[in-house]
Amino acid sequence: MDWLTIIGFVLIVEGMMPLLFPKQWHNYVQKLALEPISTIRIVGGVLFTLGALLLFFR
DSSP, X not given: OOHHHHHHHHHHHXXXXXXXXXXXXXXXXXXXXXXXXXXXXXXXXXXXHHHHHHHHTO
């Protein structure tokens, strides 16, 4: 798989929630905006690390 295919899949997955459940997604984004920056950064770091490990060990 090339990088454009992977990015395409990520965009499809990311776009499913606002497409199928816009009201719930909007509420989620509003709640996320109230979270401390440090919490958002930790979640982002965990997701990034998991993704990197999945790619490394595939």
